[in-house]
Amino acid sequence: MALHRRRFDTLILGAGGAGLNAALQLADSGLRVAVVSKVFPIRSHTVAAQGGVNAALGNVLPDSWHWHMFDTVKGSDYLGDQDAIELMCREAIPTVYELEHHGVPFSRLVDGKIYQRAFGGQSQNFGGDQAARTCAAADRTGHAILHTLYQQNVRAKTHFFDEHFAVDLVRDQEGFTLGALVLDIASGEPLLIESKTTLIATGGCGQVFRTTSNARINTGDGMAMALRAGVPLQDMEFFQFHPTGIAGKGMLITEGGRGEGGYLINKDSERFMERYAPHAKDLASRDVVSRAIVTEVREGRGCGPRGDHVLLKLDHLGEEVIAKRLPGIRDSSRIFAGVDPVQEPVPVFPTAHYLMGGIPTDRHGRVVVPVGHGAEEALPGLYAAGECACASVHGANRLGGNSLLDILVFGRLAGKDVIRHIQENPYHRSMDEEGVEQALSRLRRWGQRGEGPSVRELGDELRKVMEDHAGVFRTEAVMSEGVARVKEIRARLPDARLRDHSKTFNTARIEALELENLVDVGMSIILSALHRKESRGAHSRPDHPQRDDVHWLKHSLCFRQGDTMDYKPVRTRPLTVQGFPPKERVY
Amino acid sequence: MRPDGETPMKLSVYRFNPEADQAPHMVTFEVEVWRGMMLRDALMAIQAQDESFAFRHSCGEGVCGSDGVNVNGRNHLACITPIAELKEPVEVRPLPGRPVIRDLVVDMEQFYRQYKRVEPWLVRKEPFPEHELTQTPEERDRLDGLYECILCACCSTACPSFWWNPDQFLGPQALLTAYRFLADSRDQGRDQRLDALDGPYRLFRCHTIMNCMESCPKGLNPTRAIGHIKALMVKESV
Numbered sequence: 001m002a003l004h005r006r007r008f009d010t011l012i013l014g015a016g017g018a019g020l021n022a023a024l025q026l027a028d029s030g031l032r033v034a035v036v037s038k039v040f041p042i043r044s045h046t047v048a049a050q051g052g053v054n055a056a057l058g059n060v061l062p063d064s065w066h067w068h069m070f071d072t073v074k075g076s077d078y079l080g081d082q083d084a085i086e087l088m089c090r091e092a093i094p095t096v097y098e099l100e101h102h103g104v105p106f107s108r109l110v111d112g113k114i115y116q117r118a119f120g121g122q123s124q125n126f127g128g129d130q131a132a133r134t135c136a137a138a139d140r141t142g143h144a145i146l147h148t149l150y151q152q153n154v155r156a157k158t159h160f161f162d163e164h165f166a167v168d169l170v171r172d173q174e175g176f177t178l179g180a181l182v183l184d185i186a187s188g189e190p191l192l193i194e195s196k197t198t199l200i201a202t203g204g205c206g207q208v209f210r211t212t213s214n215a216r217i218n219t220g221d222g223m224a225m226a227l228r229a230g231v232p233l234q235d236m237e238f239f240q241f242h243p244t245g246i247a248g249k250g251m252l253i254t255e256g257g258r259g260e261g262g263y264l265i266n267k268d269s270e271r272f273m274e275r276y277a278p279h280a281k282d283l284a285s286r287d288v289v290s291r292a293i294v295t296e297v298r299e300g301r302g303c304g305p306r307g308d309h310v311l312l313k314l315d316h317l318g319e320e321v322i323a324k325r326l327p328g329i330r331d332s333s334r335i336f337a338g339v340d341p342v343q344e345p346v347p348v349f350p351t352a353h354y355l356m357g358g359i360p361t362d363r364h365g366r367v368v369v370p371v372g373h374g375a376e377e378a379l380p381g382l383y384a385a386g387e388c389a390c391a392s393v394h395g396a397n398r399l400g401g402n403s404l405l406d407i408l409v410f411g412r413l414a415g416k417d418v419i420r421h422i423q424e425n426p427y428h429r430s431m432d433e434e435g436v437e438q439a440l441s442r443l444r445r446w447g448q449r450g451e452g453p454s455v456r457e458l459g460d461e462l463r464k465v466m467e468d469h470a471g472v473f474r475t476e477a478v479m480s481e482g483v484a485r486v487k488e489i490r491a492r493l494p495d496a497r498l499r500d501h502s503k504t505f506n507t508a509r510i511e512a513l514e515l516e517n518l519v520d521v522g523m524s525i526i527l528s529a530l531h532r533k534e535s536r537g538a539h540s541r542p543d544h545p546q547r548d549d550v551h552w553l554k555h556s557l558c559f560r561q562g563d564t565m566d567y568k569p570v571r572t573r574p575l576t577v578q579g580f581p582p583k584e585r586v587y
Numbered sequence: 588m589r590p591d592g593e594t595p596m597k598l599s600v601y602r603f604n605p606e607a608d609q610a611p612h613m614v615t616f617e618v619e620v621w622r623g624m625m626l627r628d629a630l631m632a633i634q635a636q637d638e639s640f641a642f643r644h645s646c647g648e649g650v651c652g653s654d655g656v657n658v659n660g661r662n663h664l665a666c667i668t669p670i671a672e673l674k675e676p677v678e679v680r681p682l683p684g685r686p687v688i689r690d691l692v693v694d695m696e697q698f699y700r701q702y703k704r705v706e707p708w709l710v711r712k713e714p715f716p717e718h719e720l721t722q723t724p725e726e727r728d729r730l731d732g733l734y735e736c737i738l739c740a741c742c743s744t745a746c747p748s749f750w751w752n753p754d755q756f757l758g759p760q761a762l763l764t765a766y767r768f769l770a771d772s773r774d775q776g777r778d779q780r781l782d783a784l785d786g787p788y789r790l791f792r793c794h795t796i797m798n799c800m801e802s803c804p805k806g807l808n809p810t811r812a813i814g815h816i817k818a819l820m821v822k823e824s825v
Contacts, residue, residue, distance in 0.1 A: 039643075040695070042738055043651040057719075100719040103709030103773070105727065105734045112721030137734075143650060144734060151708040186688055215646040249623075251648045332648055335667050336623070456635055500639035502606045505689040508638040 003436070004191045007428060008034040008159065010418050011179055011195035013166045013222055015041035017049075017142070017404060018386025018411035019201035020149035022365075025415030027156035031422065034193055036161045036182050038217060038510070041150045045203055045215045046407065049142025050254035050328060051119060052134035053099075053408065054401035055092035059113040060132040065089040067124055068133060070580055072402060075121045075285050076356075076395025077537035077547065078582040079235070079555070081571035084363040084391040088402075091409045096135050099408065104148045106137050107325070117325070118259040121285040121399040121587070130283065134401040139254050139328040142404060164191065165510055168439035169198060169225050169382070172432035177382040179431075180225075181439035185510060188503025190443060192436060194428055197381045197418045200226065200359060200367075201411065204387040207514075208522040209352035209470075210463040213245055213252040222388040224517035226359045227524065231369055231379070232557035232566065234390040235357035236521075237529035237539045240398055241472050243289035245351025246337050247309035252353070253329050253346055255400040258282040260325050262314040264293065265345065266301040272310075277587040284587035287397045287538045290350040294472045297349070304347060311345035318342075350472055356398050356538065357528070358390035360557065365389070365414025370557065370566060381425070383418060385410040392555065395570075396537020446512050452497035455512045462489050462515075462522055470526045475543045479530040486523050493519055524558040531565050532556060549582050596620045596670065598629055601680040603687050604639065611687065613678065620670055627654055627666040630679070630691075642691035649804060652737030655682050655744070656691050662741035664804035682744040684753065698740050701757045705765040706783070710776025726772035733767035733812060735805050736760065742799035742809050748792040756792035757784075759799035759809035766812035769819060781820055790816060 010026055012019045015037035026033045037044065056063040068089040073080055100106060100114060107115035114135045122131040137144035153160075163185045170178045170192070179194040202222030206214025223233055243264075244253040258264075263282045266272050276292040277284035284292075293310050296302060303311050314322060319342045322330055326341070333339050333346045362368050365385045366378035386407040393406055469482025493516065500508045534548040535541050557566040572579045595617040603611035618632040627644050634640050642665075644654040649667040656665050657680040658673060685693035743749045743758035757765070765784060768774050784790040790813065799809040 039645060039651070039653065040699070040738075043645055043653050045646065045651075047737075048646050048648065048650050097715075097717070097719055101709075101711070101715045103768075103771070105730045105771070106719075108722050108724045108727040110724060112723050114719050140650075140735060143737070147734070148708075154703050155706070155708045215651060217645045328650075335649070335669075338623070454638070456638070498638070502604055502639065504605055505641050505692050506639075507634075507641045 004189065005194060006034070006191065007194045008032045009195065009422055010034070010197045010199070011036065011193050012199045012201055013180060014044070014201035014203060014386065015160070016044035016046040016201060016203050016386060016407065017145060017149065018407035019199065020146070020153055021408050021411035022199055022201065022385060022415035022418070023158045024149060024152050024156055025412055026418060027153060027158040029419050031419070033158045034161060034195065035158055036164045036166055036180070036193065038163065038165045038185065040162050041160060042147055044146060045218055046142045046146040048215065048252070049404050050139040050252060051256035051259065052117065052136035052141045052401050053096060053145070053404035054119070054133045054399070055096040055135055055405065056089065056133055057093060057096065057114060057116060057135065059109055060116045062124060063131055063133055065093065066577065067126060067131065068092065070126045071121055071123055072393065072399060073580045074585060075397055075399040077397055077585055078553065079392070079395030079536060079570055081392050082574040082579050083571050084393050086574040086577065087363050088393050088405060088409050091413070092405050095405070095408050095412060099145060099148065102148050102152050104137060104144050106135055106144070117256055118283060119400040120255050120258070120280070120283045120289070134256070134259065136256065139256055139326045145404060165513065166202070166221060166225065167513065168442055169229050170432060170435040170439055171229060172429060172435060176380045176429055178429055178435065181436065183443065186505050188506060190440065194431060196422050196425055196428055197383060199365070199383040199385060199414055199418065200388055201384070201386045202388050204355050205518065205521045206352050208463065208466045208518050208525065210467040211245065211250040212352040213242055213250055214352065219514035219518050220388070220521035221514065221517045222384065223359055224520045226367065226384070227520050227560040230561065231359060231367060232559045233357060233524045234360040234555050234557055235392060235528070236355070236524040236558055237532050237556060238356035238396045238537055239352065239470070239525060240286055240354040240356060240538050241290045241350035242353035243286055243293055243350050244312055244348040246332065247347035247349040249336050250351040251332050251336050252351065253312060253333065253348060254326070257312060257314055257326060257329060260321060261317050262312055265311050265313055266296045267303045267307065268301060272296055272301070280587035285397055286400065287540070288587055290472055291540060293350055309347045309349040312348045313345040314341040315343060315345065354398055354403060355387060356390070356394040356396065358388045359384040361385070361389045361391050363391055363413070364417040365410050366417060370568060376568065381421065383414045385414040396539060446498055446509055447501060448497060449501065450497055452495040453492055455496055455498070455508065455515050458489055458493060458496055459511070459515050459518065462486065462518060465489070466522050466526065470529055472540060474529055474539070474541050479526060482526045483530055486519070486526055490519050490523065520560055523563065527563055528556045528558045528565065553582065596629070596675065596677070598633065598677045598679060600633060600640070600691070602640070602690055604689055624670045625666055626658065626663065626668040626670055626673070629670055630665055641689045650737060652739035655739040655741045657681065657683055662745045662802040664739055664741065667804060682740055684744050684750040695740060697753045698743055698758070698760065701761040702738065702764060705757065705761050706780070707764045707768065709768065709771065709774055711773070712775045720773045722772050729770045730767060732807055733763060733770060736763055736807060737805060739804065741802045741804055745798040745802040747796060747798070748794060752788060752792055755788035757789050759813070762790060762793070762816065763807065763809040763812045766816050769816065781823055784816060785820070
């Protein structure tokens with residue numbers, strides 16, 4: 001049967017905050033936009049973001065984008081690119097106003113302005129007093145933003161391919177991206193979408209870990225597509241463990257809980273963060289708080305019968321504040337931990353949360369690859385934005401409230417650059433049928449019948465290996481073994497077989513395609529981690545406890561071909577202001 | 588409530604694969620039960636036994652709205668429904684009144700179409716200021732109980748009026764959304780919104796049966812929102 005084909009000006013893979021904000025710019029500019037999403041758009045994981053989005057509006061306390069920039073550079077442990085960070089912090093302000101104009105139901109202050117709360121790693125005056133920079137819609141900010149962006153895209157007549165799974169990019173011999181092969185999940189039929197540009201906005205990959213705050217759908221699909229297209233992934237060793245996941249479950253309790261005045265205690269009821277971060281205490285950066293919690297538990301000061309978690313105390317805030325500012329996490333605590341934070345503290349432990357690394361892009365969202373010594377060039381027609389991309393604004397550790405910001409700012413900027421690209425390249429290039437065939441073969445592989453390991457079995461093994469071998473603290477021996485075990489899983493993957501070969505809404509087939517993606521992305525995480533012999537941000541090595549700016553102030557690039565590594569310099573020069581040179585990072 | 592460590596639980600689930608089955612049928616599975624287990628965990632355990640069993644799910648914490656299902660005659664979001672609270676025998680079926688694609692997966696197209704029909708976006712007729720539009724905390728409070736909807740369809744697929752006229756009656760979800768914009772002090776589309784809701788079907792097929800309110804997993808109350816819309820219409824017409 002002939003392959004179905006559709007043509008659009010521009011294609012976006014993923015319908016979270018990045019994809020939808022890009023789509024909105026494009027649809028409003030009159031282009032024909034296709035958005036492919038493996039779930040109905042408002043089910044994308046942006047919906048789960050709780051605390052808020054950072055912008056130096058100064059609605060509560062004095063603020064400036066420049067202070068925001070300093071905090072972000074420091075938070076990144078100086079691995080973030082300072083030109084991209086300056087741009088993000090400047091763009092934050094118009095971006096949030098634009099969202100508000102689109103209808104986002106932000107919480108409000110008495111003067112009618114957008115409510116802003118304190119979050120970790122925020123300061124006034126370049127490291128001074130705590131700032132209040134996180135714009136919030138109660139503790140459902142991601143939900144409020146994602147629904148609004150979807151609604152605006154419906155108005156703008158963006159063309160949605162809901163419940164379509166992106167199988168692979170299609171490129172030609174010259175390296176131009178020509179679109180993507182996707183699978184209609186309901187019918188099981190493949191569809192080729194031809195486009196002048198393709199934006200990868202497929203989100204994160206938390207499903208490589210067993211305990212995670214991430215949704216089932218966060219399987220690193222776009223990153224794996226990039227890897228298969230020969231694009232390296234950048235800074236993959238930097239995976240954020242959020243300090244306050246519900247113990248044993250992984251669902252998130254927002255940092256806003258501590259921003260509103262909550263704090264952590266150990267089994268002796270000691271407010272232990274005072275020892276680890278005397279100044280910022282519970283609002284130190286996430287990497288710092290996560291390490292503190294794991295250390296407390298390892299040294300025998302954990303809570304509960306097994307001493308395997310600590311407690312987040314919120315009850316002193318009173319029912320009114322909790323009901324008004326933290327209603328969602330109150331529900332989650334009741335449902336999943338069986339405690340009402342108004343009455344009792346919530347058991348928490350770090351949970352795999354966010355990937356700082358991803359597909360390398362410049363600050364316009366263009367995917368860039370190295371050419372020769374240090375130089376890099378943009379791949380024509382290929383863009384990436386959101387958690388799957390690495391601009392790089394988070395470096396070695398992301399600040400809370402900067403993730404929604406990243407996806408919205410760079411989604412929007414990528415959209416604007418796509419408009420420019422299409423003006424300069426107004427016609428579709430001819431389709432590369434060999435490229436199409438290659439993508440189709442990825443689908444056909446799962447039509448093989450017979451005996452073999454199941455997708456679930458290999459997936460469970462992978463998630464366990466990643467959790468045990470690439471967690472909060474990492475040593476050479478533990479990671480070497482992890483790499484060997486991921487290689488072994490990868491070697492068994494071609495033998496895996498589906499039992500169910502039906503076409504209609506075959507979720508097992510989707511999980512099989514996702515597993516291939518997870519294995520490639522997992523390998524890039526643990527391989528990059530093994531090679532970086534220093535401790536920086538979220539990458540913490542007891543066998544190399546210091547940050548080493550002489551040898552390691554550089555970005556990692558991990559290639560799928562041959563499991564090789566390369567490195568590129570950090571961009572330490574901002575756009576218009578003086579750079580912030582690396583300093584010791586204390587909170 | 589079930590005590591811990593009891594015998595495995597039996598769940599009877601609706602199965603239909605249009606490529607293989609003449610008609611839908613119920614199949615019983617046994618799953619191990621553990622403390623804190625949710626219905627979604629049980630459905631995943633069934634999937635581990637039989638990978639051909641299909642259902643939608645994603646976030647696992649009640650915010651993405653993917654896993655609305657009908658359990659023992661009531662609509663629930665599987666990921667926040669504790670297994671221990673279900674009365675045995677447990678029967679899990681697709682959301683009622685929608686065409687079944689496969690197993691627990693229903694065709695949601697009509698439901699989404701009604702949502703889009705209420706033009707769910709902020710209408711502004713004046714130019715925007717260079718900063719945010721202001722809104723008092725009291726004005727903002729009026730959106731609470733409205734904006735939190737996750738489009739899981741538990742309400743609309745529990746509504747007899749929606750079963751009978753899914754193409755003409757907007758259904759509780761879409762009407763809740765319509766009121767979310769009517770209630771927003773920033774919105775300048777009131778007249779066009781109310782005009783669009785007029786007529787015998789779109790809004791007025793609601794007979795206040797209140798199934799929507801009872802089945803909303805987020806504790807929202809579409810019936811009340813519908814009442815507010817009717818009150819607004821009366822006010823505008825005098």
